[in-house]
Amino acid sequence: MTFFSRFRRIIALTYGVIFFCAIALLWVLYKENLEGRLSSLRLRLLEQTQALDYLLRIRYDAVNGMRLQAEDFIKTPFAFSDINTLALESSADGSYFHLDAPKTHFQLVGNITGLGAVENLKEEVWEEIHMAYALNPLFKVIKENIKTTSSLRYISKSGFQNLYPWTTSFQARFQPTLLHEEAFSSALPSHNPKREIFWTDAFVSQQTGELMQTCSAPVYRGNRFLGIVALDFTLEAVDYFIDSIYYRNGRLLVVNDKGTVVSDTEDDNEKTRLIRAHEILPKALSLERILSYEEHSLTEDNGYWVYRARTDFAPWNVLFYINSTDLGIATLLHVGPSVLFVLIFGMLFLLFTNKLISREFINPTQRLVSHISEKGQGKDGQSYDDIQEPWHTWFDAVSQVFEQNRALVLKLEEHIQTLDAKVQERTKEISKKNEALQRALVDLRKAQQQVIVQEKLAGLGAITAGIAHEIKNPLNFIINFSEVCQEFTEEAKALLKQIEQENLVPEYYGELNNLITTIAHNMQRIDQHAHRADSIVKSMLVHAKGGTDVEQDTDINQLLDENTILAISAFRSQGISPAVEKSFTPTLIIKVYRQALGRVLLNMIHNACYALNQKKLTQGDKFDPVLSISTKRDQGMIEIRIKDNGPGIPFSVKKRIFDPFFTTKPAGSGTGLGLSLSYDIIVNQHHGTLAVESQEGQFTEFIIRIPEKKP
Structure with a gap:
């Protein structure tokens, strides 16, 4: 393959790399944009959940205020002189009582209706009626501030209610069935021992046909349950709030704890029937599984991104879902044009660059190579007059x-x-x-x-x-x-x-x-x-023996004994006979060059005796010469130590002690080759080590280590 064909392949590969990079860039941008969209969507939903919670908190606080006011009023002593101010009247047949003709303007009070005749009411019932009547100013304020309020009520288990705003007893009056409705029965101590504020399921108003919700709270006098305060309101404000939110390809629901849809972004605000969440949710999603998701987060489930958050002041859940494919397509349509522009621009730029390089470099270079090839073959070559x-x-x-x-x-x-x-x-x-x-x-x-x-x-x-x-x-x-x-x-x-x-x-x-x-x-x-005498002669003969030395089984301890006797014998005539301390490991029989190793040991022991003799000459009888010899096995090596308590070796001499022809003895007393040859025998012939340790004035110790070759 020629250079120019490789160049064309490189250009084609570059096109592929650019295309691959564009795809990779598209994928990266798609993932980043998708994550950004999901993060932004989650933040928007979180903010809207908090805003919805604020709407519910207003109603929650209003009901809580009514309950606190009622329990406070019931503690106020009641004077029977105030009965006439209530203007309660009994019906013609005495089956119920009412406040159809209040002494104040009817817009300021609610209609109090109940079972039985006024004359038969007990004192404790009168106290409770007085408390319910005293709630009217608070009812009026709440009605004026919460525009979607339909009615406010106090319902007593003693068989009466105060309904605000005022309506005639013919339109609405207390019925025993009220005590069985959810707004009252859920407040009973058996159902609500913690005396919490609660919310009923959504229902359709019989008067207006609108969807409504009731928020109730139990009222107690000490530990005795009296009744409830309730706020009935339409879902108009919730619908308005939800309808103001636009989610392309997504749907937002508000579902209460009964599974009823309280509000829906796709609701036309004219539906007046109760809808359950499972009727709206796609088949791939179930309400039970959605409610198990982590709050305030987007979770992918069966091809949908789902958001779930529970409101703090009502048992409602804000649900949002969007098809993953729709969200992906929207994200791709957002980042696709930018990547496509980069891809087209890169391709065009590469095409232009390829043309320019081919014209200015590749074609002339190809002709130059052909020209060189022809010249190398001895040809004249083609004319190149047209080359710029x-x-x-x-x-x-x-x-x-x-x-x-x-x-x-x-x-x-x-x-x-x-x-x-x-x-x-x-x-x-x-x-x-x-x-x-x-x-x-x-x-x-x-x-x-x-x-x-x-x-x-x-x-x-x-x-x-x-x-x-x-x-x-x-x-x-x-x-x-x-x-x-x-x-x-x-x-x-x-x-x-x-x-x-x-x-x-x-x-x-x-x-x-x-x-x-x-x-x-x-x-x-x-x-x-x-x-x-025979032992001395044999040792001397072994040392003096010539010929070729070969490896042979040798008792190291015996070899040391022989050479020790031979070396010490040479110094006894000079009056030096050191004490010999031996520490031998038994049975040290290995293969060595016996003659060569014997010369090394004799040289070491002779040098030690010489050093002891020199120190004896300087210190006299107060010096006790000691020669220590030891052997031992150590990690596959045989270690021989020869130590004397002589004058030691100065540091300057120690550095050169193994150099050939170096000696500290007087002229004619030594050749300077003993330690040099000993070093060669131990290191090169036996593949071991020879080291010296010394402290001037104290001792000198030679350490021989040779590999243990067992016979």
């Missing part, structure tokens, strides 16, 4: 470059012809140098081996005098005890000869037995000192 600037200069430059390259190729071919001869000559020189380097390497290895041998010989030389002294002592013992044994043997022979010749008594056998016992004891001493 600055591309014409590029074509000229390419032609010049290819001409110069042809000239360079010719020169290069000439150089190649002479290059082989020069390479062969140089190869011979390098071969000679390699041979010289190989010989130098062999010589270096020989020199290294000689250095190692010299270091071994130097170590042997350092301990030779002490070894000789150590061997001389047991040899002297052997010689002395041998001479004594010869004398005892001669005595024993003479005694035996005397016993045979003179036939002596048996007591001479006791003397002979003592001679033989003494000879045997001396022979044991001879054997003991001979083994001691």
Whole structure:
């Protein structure tokens, strides 16, 4: 695939990316706008719920005020002299009483009607009638301030009512059925023990045919239930408030606790029949499920967005629902034109840019590539006179470059012809140098081996005098005890000869037995000192042994003992015999290079004895030299510690202690290779570590750690 075909694919891909970005932008804007619409809708519904609550609170407070006023009036002492001011009259048949002819203007009072004749009323009933009559001024104020009020009533369980505004007893008077209506029965202590204000279900007025609602409250005298105060009002104000709200594609309902629709945005205000919520709600929604939703929030349910809020002063619920699809389409129609404009603009801009880039860059570049390809094949190439600037200069430059390259190729071919001869000559020189380097390497290895041998010989030389002294002592013992044994043997022979010749008594056998016992004891001493000399000689032979060293099973503790004896023996002739403290882990048998590791241990112990001897020379008899040697296993490693309480190592010396040819001993006393070779044996040959810890004037401790290779 050429660059230019890739460019066209990139352009096509860019169109796709722009289209995808437009779709993504549309989705993002749609989601943001939808969320914004839902949030704004929720806030509007919340505000309108609060406004509706304010309307209901006015009626709630009015009923509560009537109840408080009634309970306050009933406590006021009643004078029977006030009876005549009420102007109550009995009906002709004495079945009921009324206030058809009040002494004040009828607009200021309500009509008090009840069962029975006035003459038969008890004192407590008169007190209650007086209280009901005293409520008329409050009734008048409420009627004037709440325009949708149809009537205000006080209904007593004693069988009378005060109905405001005033109407004749022929139009409306107290009936026993009033005590069974919801407005009264719901106030009874058995139904309303908490004495709360309550609301009845909506009903149709028989006089006007309008939908109405009653808000009632029980009235008590102490703990005795007297009756109710009630406010009957039309739903005109609620309908007006709901109708003033416009929700496109949505519907707002006010539903009471009985499931009756109190108000509806799609109501034509002429319906005078009771409608239940389930008759209006879509089939996908149910009132019971809606009432279970969280208040003051929009919930998506079966393709609808639903809002539910309960009013504070009435058992009503404000319900709103809108089809999710309708809301989505409205949102899409709102954001779609903007995204479409951006998409069209982006496509046109990209198309124009593509044309411009193709004309100014892609087509000239494609021709330039073809021109370079033809020149590379040795062709003259097509004419480029029609190419505009600055591309014409590029074509000229390419032609010049290819001409110069042809000239360079010719020169290069000439150089190649002479290059082989020069390479062969140089190869011979390098071969000679390699041979010289190989010989130098062999010589270096020989020199290294000689250095190692010299270091071994130097170590042997350092301990030779002490070894000789150590061997001389047991040899002297052997010689002395041998001479004594010869004398005892001669005595024993003479005694035996005397016993045979003179036939002596048996007591001479006791003397002979003592001679033989003494000879045997001396022979044991001879054997003991001979083994001691043999041990020293063996240790020295192991250290001095040459040849190739190979890994072999070695008892580390035994190897330490052998080299300790060898090293200490070298210093006994100088008057230094340190106390040796051993702390060995038993059975430390591993594979090591025995000769090499033995040289390391001998060197370490010899250096420790040397340091102890130097400190002994400076401090005298008050110094007690101690050499501590320990072994242990530690996480797959064998650790050997060699510690002395000598003068320690200064910090400046400690940094260079493992450097080749570095020594602190006097000239001629050391080569400076002992610790360097020891470091090489432990680190490179045994793949372990060698470290030193020291405190000047106190101690020096070498720590050897080698991997545990079990046999």
